[in-house]
Amino acid sequence: MHISLLKVTTLFYLVGALLYLYFIITLHERGARLGRMFLLIGVILHAAGFVARYFAAGYTPITNLFESLSFFAMAIVGVFLLTELRYNLRILGSFIAPLAFVFSIFAAFLPGEVARLAPALNSYWLPVHVILLFIGDAVFAIAFGAGIMYLLQEKEVKRKRLGAIFKRLPSLEVLDEINYKSLTIGFPLLTLGIITGSIWAEYAWGSYWSWDPKETWSLITWLLYAALLHGRLTVGWRGRKAAILAILGFCAVLFTFLGVNLLLPGLHTYSSLSG
Amino acid sequence: MGSIVIVGLNHRSAPVEIRERLAFPADTIGHALRGLVEREGIAEGVILSTCNRVEVCVLADESYKGTKAVKEFLSSHHGIPLPEVNEYLYHHEGEQAVKHLFRVSSSLDSMVLGEPQILGQVKDAYGYAAEFRTIGPILEKFFTKAFSVAKRVRTETKVASSAVSVSYAAVELARKIFGSLKDKTVMLIGAGEMCELAARHLLSAGVKGIMVTNRTFERAVKLAEEFDGMPVRFDELLSHLKMADIILSSTGAPHFILSRPEVEEVIRIRKNRPMFFIDMAVPRDVDPDANQIDNVYVYDIDDLNNVIETNIEERQKEAARAEEIVAAEVLGFSRWLEAQQVTPTIVMLRKKFEEVKNAEVAKAVAMLGAEDPKAKRVVEALASAILNKVLHPPIAALKKDPEGRNLMELVATVREIFDLPTSGPQSPPAGQPKEGERVE
Numbered sequence: 001m002h003i004s005l006l007k008v009t010t011l012f013y014l015v016g017a018l019l020y021l022y023f024i025i026t027l028h029e030r031g032a033r034l035g036r037m038f039l040l041i042g043v044i045l046h047a048a049g050f051v052a053r054y055f056a057a058g059y060t061p062i063t064n065l066f067e068s069l070s071f072f073a074m075a076i077v078g079v080f081l082l083t084e085l086r087y088n089l090r091i092l093g094s095f096i097a098p099l100a101f102v103f104s105i106f107a108a109f110l111p112g113e114v115a116r117l118a119p120a121l122n123s124y125w126l127p128v129h130v131i132l133l134f135i136g137d138a139v140f141a142i143a144f145g146a147g148i149m150y151l152l153q154e155k156e157v158k159r160k161r162l163g164a165i166f167k168r169l170p171s172l173e174v175l176d177e178i179n180y181k182s183l184t185i186g187f188p189l190l191t192l193g194i195i196t197g198s199i200w201a202e203y204a205w206g207s208y209w210s211w212d213p214k215e216t217w218s219l220i221t222w223l224l225y226a227a228l229l230h231g232r233l234t235v236g237w238r239g240r241k242a243a244i245l246a247i248l249g250f251c252a253v254l255f256t257f258l259g260v261n262l263l264l265p266g267l268h269t270y271s272s273l274s275g
Numbered sequence: 276m277g278s279i280v281i282v283g284l285n286h287r288s289a290p291v292e293i294r295e296r297l298a299f300p301a302d303t304i305g306h307a308l309r310g311l312v313e314r315e316g317i318a319e320g321v322i323l324s325t326c327n328r329v330e331v332c333v334l335a336d337e338s339y340k341g342t343k344a345v346k347e348f349l350s351s352h353h354g355i356p357l358p359e360v361n362e363y364l365y366h367h368e369g370e371q372a373v374k375h376l377f378r379v380s381s382s383l384d385s386m387v388l389g390e391p392q393i394l395g396q397v398k399d400a401y402g403y404a405a406e407f408r409t410i411g412p413i414l415e416k417f418f419t420k421a422f423s424v425a426k427r428v429r430t431e432t433k434v435a436s437s438a439v440s441v442s443y444a445a446v447e448l449a450r451k452i453f454g455s456l457k458d459k460t461v462m463l464i465g466a467g468e469m470c471e472l473a474a475r476h477l478l479s480a481g482v483k484g485i486m487v488t489n490r491t492f493e494r495a496v497k498l499a500e501e502f503d504g505m506p507v508r509f510d511e512l513l514s515h516l517k518m519a520d521i522i523l524s525s526t527g528a529p530h531f532i533l534s535r536p537e538v539e540e541v542i543r544i545r546k547n548r549p550m551f552f553i554d555m556a557v558p559r560d561v562d563p564d565a566n567q568i569d570n571v572y573v574y575d576i577d578d579l580n581n582v583i584e585t586n587i588e589e590r591q592k593e594a595a596r597a598e599e600i601v602a603a604e605v606l607g608f609s610r611w612l613e614a615q616q617v618t619p620t621i622v623m624l625r626k627k628f629e630e631v632k633n634a635e636v637a638k639a640v641a642m643l644g645a646e647d648p649k650a651k652r653v654v655e656a657l658a659s660a661i662l663n664k665v666l667h668p669p670i671a672a673l674k675k676d677p678e679g680r681n682l683m684e685l686v687a688t689v690r691e692i693f694d695l696p697t698s699g700p701q702s703p704p705a706g707q708p709k710e711g712e713r714v715e
Binding site: 241 | 437450452454455545547569572581585586
């Protein structure tokens with residue numbers, strides 16, 4: 001039951017994404033309103049599926065690639081809906097909803113059967129470590145979307161040809177503010193996620209840090225966001241520079257999550273395609 | 276019943292010297308409206324008078340006479356002989372008049388396509404007519420429809436969506452750079468008309484404060500007073516620049532007054548908080564290279580002109596879509612208007628023949644001998660049967676779906692050949708039958 005529930009949410013995210021794309025093209029309010037409705041229903045069903053799977057499996061279902069991609073999609077949609085509530089920034093949905101859909105459909109093509117939990121993962125640290133990181137990553141996904149929007153809008157204003165993009169995208173200042181807010185929320189989550197992981201590693205593997213590829217790439221990601229936060233606070237990095245760093249940061253997030261899983265075997269191989 | 280007629284003049288048909296002579300100042304409009312509807316053959320009237328146009332819209336018994344009556348009214352009300360102004364006047368009747376008002380209200384006939392004021396002015400004109408009770412059910416419905424058409428055009432097309440004046444374009448840009456302007460400060464350098472206009476727009480958009488500087492400090496003080504701002508000495512410009520988010524500049528300086536390195540220095544001190552330079556001076560005041568600095572945006576007068584040119588082009592493209600909406604609405608409203616004419620015509624037609632029949636039946640019965648009830652019934656039945664059969668085709672023709680036919684012409688023909696009164700009984704708009712008559 002929970003598998004089909006998790007997979008059917010893909011459909012809701014697809015319709016939501018299409019409606020948001022329809023909205024950015026035509027600017028018909030109804031597209032955004034319906035799109036938000038579909039995402040909301042999708043995320044509620046998704047959460048229900050997550051809980052159902054938790055009871056069916058007996059552990060927090062974020063242990064393999066299917067589960068974590070699915071959870072990531074849910075986190076992105078959830079964080080987006082909250083952002084939209086705060087900033088009333090519907091156009092952001094045209095960038096974020098397709099992103100969430102991509103993760104969701106990726107998950108939908110993976111085998112969803114509950115597997116026996118690897119003994120090393122049987123720990124209370126599992127939900128804490130993974131959920132912190134995925135929510136942090138979802139917040140960075142928002143910064144990524146806002147970063148792309150910023151670069152598009154900035155190019156439009158600098159080139160002085162004010163066309164369709166100029167009209168549709170919000171002001172540079174709002175996009176930059178989202179960049180900053182995402183950073184102040186996402187960075188602590190990322191930091192805590194790494195710290196809890198490190199503590200758990202000490203229990204499970206006997207060492208806080210073992211330069212496993214996932215750990216290395218987490219550190220690279222962390223350093224990127226740390227540099228951005230530092231630059232913002234001290235020398236006033238903002239705008240274009242901040243947008244580019246947020247985009248790079250999210251690329252690092254994706255590589256840490258997917259690239260490492262699929263390409264670089266290491267201690268964290270629970271969530272590779274085969275696992 | 277009758278026909279809708281509009282007589283008027285606008286910025287295209289008449290120069291301002293003529294427009295101002297035929298305008299109706301707000302305080303005389305009540306008097307004018309009453310004078311208008313007192314004229315023979317005019318049932319309802321509305322007068323729209325703005326600086327770009329005068330439109331007199333009436334419901335006339337007959338369109339030709341209505342046009343003539345309105346022209347005479349214009350001439351006599353303003354005390355100008357008609358031949359002097361006749362060439363500047365246009366007139367629209369029936370469906371053309373419907374289309375004209377719909378286009379005017381939707382700002383498709385405006386000097387600046389899509390400008391927003393005209394709808395409010397049409398609403399005011401309607402308000403006056405309602406206040407002085409010169410508007411009746413037909414024009415009431417007509418104007419209400421015009422408002423909803425204008426709203427449709429506004430929401431369904433982008434005819435009014437982007438700025439088409441330099442100063443508005445500057446404000447629109449500022450909004451896209453800064454979002455809210457509430458906590459932003461403006462620096463006004465020099466005194467140019469366009470800069471002052473842009474400053475006024477920015478102030479009404481809610482900027483926090485304004486600094487004014489000028490080579491002659493007295494002028495800066497004077498202008499600062501006007502804007503409720505802070506005067507700054509010209510040689511202190513650079514030190515104050517770091518407080519300014521939006522800089523409006525139009526000095527007569529022969530060279531740049533702000534170089535790229537100077538702007539780079541200011542933006543560094545500001546910790547990269549964005550700056551928007553609007554350079555309206557020719558020759559330019561701000562080095563255009565400064566636009567390449569991150570978080571600095573420099574627009575000169577040509578850039579702004581390009582922006583509004585594209586906006587104007589876009590409006591014109593959108594206007595074609597708006598015209599389609601108007602055309603569809605004109606068709607819909609004309610149908611309604613026609614229906615208003617058809618029902619009373621049928622009523623009058625039946626009434627007239629019923630009268631003839633009743634008179635003839637009475638005569639025949641009298642000749643046959645008044646006491647025979649059977650004879651009376653037979654005669655009555657005969658007359659009614661003939662009447663119904665004869666009247667069926669014309670009534671059916673009037674009621675047929677008007678698709679592709681000119682119903683108004685048909686109504687006029689029927690009225691003429693059966694000698695029905697043109698003004699007819701003042702039937703209510705829904706065309707309810709009176710005195711127990713039946714409409715088939």
